Amino acid sequence: MKNIVTERQKQLLGVIYDFIKSTGYPPTYEEMREDLGVSSNQSIVDLLEKLKKASVIKKDIGARTLAILPLGYKILGAPQLVSVLGVTTAGMPAEAIEITGEWQVLSQDVSKLQADVFMLRISGDSMINAGIDDGDVVLVQSKKEFVSGEVVLAHKDGEATIKRFISEDKPPYVYLKPENSKYKNILFTDTTELKGKVISVFNKNKWKSVK
């Protein structure tokens, strides 16, 4: 009784995820068939069954009665429930925090990001010498002016990365520096944008500020 999720199953999960992302509701068998590129309902039925047994999704009877469970999001590497905002109060008789038993994570195009602070989960090891490890969560403060030496969230051609920002009076003048000798510096181009400064990093047991 192995409970591994195969590659194909992950693909279907991705299809479901993408569908929900773009429409707001779950796909039908037919839609999944087309997106996955198979021609039989049974293919979907089988894959769904496996995903269901692995607690990756839930499926009820009826049209579009499909939902991705937390484990599914984990597998997808999709935005996870790490950062949560509830509405609470420091006032006297407290207003209810989200006691409905739920929370919500919203993600949005980072280029339109207006939040002052936000959090990102890091994958990769290019900043380990700055104390930022794979899986850590960093706290980013939005800003527009940067000082050489700051750890920044950079955005370039639709991709985002965390690196140290360096600006100096000798070549290559302005670049992004990984904190891991395995990686090379990244030069600035027209499309490089700095989104904010990483001010702290969190992992399971501690939090600390970033220098």
Next chain:
Amino acid sequence: MKNIVTERQKQLLGVIYDFIKSTGYPPTYEEMREDLGVSSNQSIVDLLEKLKKASVIKKDIGARTLAILPLGYKILGAPQLVSVLGVTTAGMPAEAIEITGEWQVLSQDVSKLQADVFMLRISGDSMINAGIDDGDVVLVQSKKEFVSGEVVLAHKDGEATIKRFISEDKPPYVYLKPENSKYKNILFTDTTELKGKVISVFNKNKWKSVK
């Protein structure tokens, strides 16, 4: 051409929201009929039409092709977009952060909360002497053991509040202390639970740790 959302329409919106919250997918006409307490599909059709025109929901043709739009969440007073989590990378060629421009809502049972850190927006002034003002966002680190003097997120009878935790060897021994003389201490009861420690507070222009 008024675009106000009537009370009844809000009720339906609530029904939809609750349904999605508990099942993970949108309701059918029949389910909405029952939850709203009407016996005709047409009633739902009418209300849905209004909500659609007001950009509160979207509805496509087909079963359960229903989704709540951002405006809808706003009307509901549901948790809003303040804290954002994207998936990024510190690895070399960065993976794309959420650039689709869409957002996404995930929900989960808070009682199963496993996040190490999360953020809450504060309302109220009971902690102003600790530097936590109305509208600030605090960062909470989940933990189970607490030391007297820490600022904590406490949960009691479905309500949540931020207070300083005090435990001492004279009466009243253990209590929650507001940092504002306008308010009185709150005694511990059976139902008082401490959820985590407030480790930092943010507002528009700065962030700082909390002592």
Next chain:
DNA sequence: CATTGACACGAATAAATAGTCGGGTATCAT
């Protein structure tokens, strides 16, 4: 007081969608 809009009823029909049957092909480990 005629009109309009919000809300509701019930029933019939149309359509979308799920679920099922009975196979088939690879792969891999026993």
Next chain:
DNA sequence: ATGATACCCGACTATTTATTCGTGTCAATG
């Protein structure tokens, strides 16, 4: 070799679900 497993095909049927039509009430509005 043999079974177990993952995955797939194509067609059929059952069921769910949406949509449409025709009417009615009530309260607010000009």
